[in-house]
Amino acid sequence: MSRRADLPPPPALNQPIRPSAADANLTSTSSSSSSSTSTPDFLRQAHAVFKRHKPLGGVESKVRRATRVLVPQTEPSKNITSLSSITGKETGKTVPLKGAVLGTRKVMNVAIDQGDNRASFAAGLQEDSSLTPPSVTGTLDAAGDNKASSFGLQKADIDLLADIKKSSLAVSSSQVSALHALKDDGMKKENARFQIEGCLGTQVGNLELHDHRNIETFGTSIKFGGTTTLENTEEPKNDQIFAEPMTRCSVVGSSCATTLSVHTGPTLQSTHAQLAGQTAFPTQVSCSAREISGIKDHAPPEEQGAVKNGSGWQIDPQHNVHLAKNVNRGGCDDVSCLPSQDPSTNRPSPNAEVGPSQSSKVEKSRHKKKYDPNVFFKVNGKLYQKLGKIGSGGSSEVHKVISSDCSIYALKKIKLKGRDYPTAYGFCQEIEYLNKLKGKRNIIQLIDYEVTDKNLLHEAANDSMNKDKRIKDDECIYMVLEYGEIDLAHMLSQKWKEMNTSGWTIDENWLRFYWQQMLEAVNTIHEERIVHSDLKPANFLLVRGSLKLIDFGIAKAIMSDTTNIQRDAQVGTLNYMSPEAFMCNERDANGNTIKCGRSSDIWSLGCILYQMVYGKTPFAEYKTFWAKFKVVTDKNHEIVYEPVSNPWLIDLMQRCLAWDRNERWRIPQLLEHPFLVPRLPRELPPFGDNHPCKLLVEKVGTYWSDPEVARLCSALHEVIAKLEKVQKDPTVTVEPNVAQ
Numbered sequence: 001m002s003r004r005a006d007l008p009p010p011p012a013l014n015q016p017i018r019p020s021a022a023d024a025n026l027t028s029t030s031s032s033s034s035s036s037t038s039t040p041d042f043l044r045q046a047h048a049v050f051k052r053h054k055p056l057g058g059v060e061s062k063v064r065r066a067t068r069v070l071v072p073q074t075e076p077s078k079n080i081t082s083l084s085s086i087t088g089k090e091t092g093k094t095v096p097l098k099g100a101v102l103g104t105r106k107v108m109n110v111a112i113d114q115g116d117n118r119a120s121f122a123a124g125l126q127e128d129s130s131l132t133p134p135s136v137t138g139t140l141d142a143a144g145d146n147k148a149s150s151f152g153l154q155k156a157d158i159d160l161l162a163d164i165k166k167s168s169l170a171v172s173s174s175q176v177s178a179l180h181a182l183k184d185d186g187m188k189k190e191n192a193r194f195q196i197e198g199c200l201g202t203q204v205g206n207l208e209l210h211d212h213r214n215i216e217t218f219g220t221s222i223k224f225g226g227t228t229t230l231e232n233t234e235e236p237k238n239d240q241i242f243a244e245p246m247t248r249c250s251v252v253g254s255s256c257a258t259t260l261s262v263h264t265g266p267t268l269q270s271t272h273a274q275l276a277g278q279t280a281f282p283t284q285v286s287c288s289a290r291e292i293s294g295i296k297d298h299a300p301p302e303e304q305g306a307v308k309n310g311s312g313w314q315i316d317p318q319h320n321v322h323l324a325k326n327v328n329r330g331g332c333d334d335v336s337c338l339p340s341q342d343p344s345t346n347r348p349s350p351n352a353e354v355g356p357s358q359s360s361k362v363e364k365s366r367h368k369k370k371y372d373p374n375v376f377f378k379v380n381g382k383l384y385q386k387l388g389k390i391g392s393g394g395s396s397e398v399h400k401v402i403s404s405d406c407s408i409y410a411l412k413k414i415k416l417k418g419r420d421y422p423t424a425y426g427f428c429q430e431i432e433y434l435n436k437l438k439g440k441r442n443i444i445q446l447i448d449y450e451v452t453d454k455n456l457l458h459e460a461a462n463d464s465m466n467k468d469k470r471i472k473d474d475e476c477i478y479m480v481l482e483y484g485e486i487d488l489a490h491m492l493s494q495k496w497k498e499m500n501t502s503g504w505t506i507d508e509n510w511l512r513f514y515w516q517q518m519l520e521a522v523n524t525i526h527e528e529r530i531v532h533s534d535l536k537p538a539n540f541l542l543v544r545g546s547l548k549l550i551d552f553g554i555a556k557a558i559m560s561d562t563t564n565i566q567r568d569a570q571v572g573t574l575n576y577m578s579p580e581a582f583m584c585n586e587r588d589a590n591g592n593t594i595k596c597g598r599s600s601d602i603w604s605l606g607c608i609l610y611q612m613v614y615g616k617t618p619f620a621e622y623k624t625f626w627a628k629f630k631v632v633t634d635k636n637h638e639i640v641y642e643p644v645s646n647p648w649l650i651d652l653m654q655r656c657l658a659w660d661r662n663e664r665w666r667i668p669q670l671l672e673h674p675f676l677v678p679r680l681p682r683e684l685p686p687f688g689d690n691h692p693c694k695l696l697v698e699k700v701g702t703y704w705s706d707p708e709v710a711r712l713c714s715a716l717h718e719v720i721a722k723l724e725k726v727q728k729d730p731t732v733t734v735e736p737n738v739a740q
């Protein structure tokens with residue numbers, strides 16, 4: 001599959017490697033971010049604020065996040081139909097979107113790209129049949145200007161879109177139209193929760209559209225529970241590092257909520273502070289976003305942080321910003337983006353209109369919990385104050401929090417309500433692995449955790465789990481984790497942005513630095529007999545300057561009597577999934593069941609390295625699940641490696657991306673690969689001035705970096721060395737290969 005022969009001659013040094021067409025997104029994002037002339041006040045100020053502080057939360061939303069899929073084990077080729085995607089490229093072309101969820105699928109991700117108005121609807125299967133698959137149909141218009149959108153875009157929407165475009169938010173017109181379509185069309189399915197996260201870029205934060213109405217129609221032909229046509233559909237460029245999901249739309253189950261909020265996040269500082277060691281949390285000062293951003297009263301309600309409910313507009317409580325700062329600790333200068341709250345009374349501030357039922361609910365839970373759940377998380381009796389949402393995955397949301405001793409952590413919350421016990425227990429396994437990996441420097445450290453459903457662990461421990469039982473209450477798993485500043489996906493995005501603007505070439509030392517850390521992190525888990533199964537840039541986090549591995553949600557331990565893991569389902573993130581992960585549980589040519597093992601993780605690492613080098617994953621151009629499935633599982637397919645200045649890099653990628661998993665290098669070998677440990681000139685001993693090898697080295701010059709040239713030179717050197725031996729002592733027998 002990999003094309004190892006025909007290594008390209010080393011190109012001229014410093015030849016820039018540029019991303020292909022795909023980086024248009026990035027460029028447009030960056031260029032747009034510099035325009036501020038016509039930005040509405042509030043957006044401009046929010047922008048400025050985010051420029052000063054770039055929390056991960058803001059970063060999180062900017063880069064498209066490759067999303068994990070899970071397809072059930074049985075007859076994968078059929079189940080594949082549960083995932084579809086689409087790209088509409090031509091202006092004015094209406095593209096039918098089709099997708100189906102077979103059986104019990106509960107998550108559909110819709111990624112809508114900026115720039116070319118592409119939308120991808122991906123419905124993978126997960127095991128939670130408690131959630132009624134919603135039926136949603138319609139058509140997404142791919143028109144460049146969105147005016148003809150069959151989402152029924154209103155003039156106001158177009159104005160808002162224009163404002164957003166002008167205001168350097170990295171949001172596409174299609175995103176906005178989709179947001180509005182979802183908001184305005186209304187959705188009737190009571191059991192469906194439709195959530196859109198519009199991701200507005202590092203500097204501005206997240207844009208979400210809150211709409212608590214039910215979903216009735218969704219002007220697209222996304223179908224749940226129907227049949228799926230995958231042919232002739234395309235997937236958006238979710239491979240490009242700079243084009244991770246800008247917008248994610250997921251149908252995840254029981255409540256219906258589309259949210260629009262500007263997370264102004266930890267951007268402002270107040271002088272109110274709490275000294276470390278004091279029992280209470282930092283004093284909070286609250287003011288509305290309007291006060292901060294200078295939103296004019298006549299601004300449209302959306303801009304004023306209002307959300308539309310059934311009867312009219314109401315202020316979105318999330319639109320109010322609270323400030324909290326602890327001056328006692330240098331690192332604690334973050335300000336929380338908290339729901340509106342009067343600091344003196346601990347009650348919602350008057351500018352946050354909360355419906356009576358909602359407010360009484362909040363009051364009740366506050367009374368019961370003796371702390372404000374809008375402000376704090378409680379894990380094992382300890383309070384952690386929310387500082388803003390920093391990420392969300394398929395199953396969880398992750399918040400930046402501050403503990404009472406003023407340490408910053410990430411808190412991962414997995415909601416268990418509605419899940420069956422085995423699924424819920426599956427989430428607990430991440431805790432198990434993190435506990436096992438405690439003290440390992442390149443793995444994210446678990447500080448504390450709590451599974452609020454005590455029966456779950458109890459029944460699991462006693463092997464008395466009722467597999468059909470579902471969790472009814474608002475139970476959660478909380479994990480308090482070391483806090484990571486930025487993930488590799490965002491770092492890559494920034495790196496490519498820099499390279500595009502400065503015309504730099506790929507920075508080999510930068511590559512080596514992070515590649516080695518990635519290898520070491522994965523080596524750590526492999527040594528512990530754990531296969532991660534979901535390696536991707538978003539799952540490597542930079543913590544105090546070092547890369548650490550996160551998200552063991554689908555990791556699996558290798559049993560002691562084998563080297564592979566058995567999976568009930570195809571799992572992973574499409575662009576990084578190995579051939580065997582795609583074909584998991586199918587039979588190979590010899591009738592053996594195809595299994596995954598450590599080499600599956602190596603493949604994923606190869607895809608990440610490829611992405612670091614070329615700016616896109618190796619199968620990026622295959623857009624649909626089917627297309628990807630076909631090409632990745634075809635062992636005759638040759639991955640294209642464009643020439644790079646150091647051909648060892650190509651060799652390295654090929655070692656990871658060998659189709660046959662037995663041919664893939666293992667991590668200890670990869671750590672010794674000449675790209676990481678350049679050794680060519682040192683391979684040969686020092687020569688005298690007129691030694692043929694010295695002359696050869698001089699002649700070969702820069703071609704030394706070509707692995708093939710190096711190999712031939714080494715062979716030649718051996719021949720010369722042996723011939724020299726013979727010259728010195730003619731009685732020595734010359735081996736046939738030397739004579740040749």
Ligand SMILES: Nc1ncnc2c1ncn2[C@@H]1O[C@H](COP(=O)(O)OP(=O)(O)OP(=O)(O)O)[C@@H](O)[C@H]1O
Nearest residue numbers: 391392393394395396398410481482483484551553
């Ligand atoms: N310790 C952390 N510090 C900072 N950010 C974090 C941390 N853990 C997770 N995140 C952010 O939250 C995102 C989601 O976290 P995680 O991958 O653990 O969730 P998940 O539900 O398992 O995601 P998925 O299933 O989609 O891969 C990460 O990509 C990262 O951006």
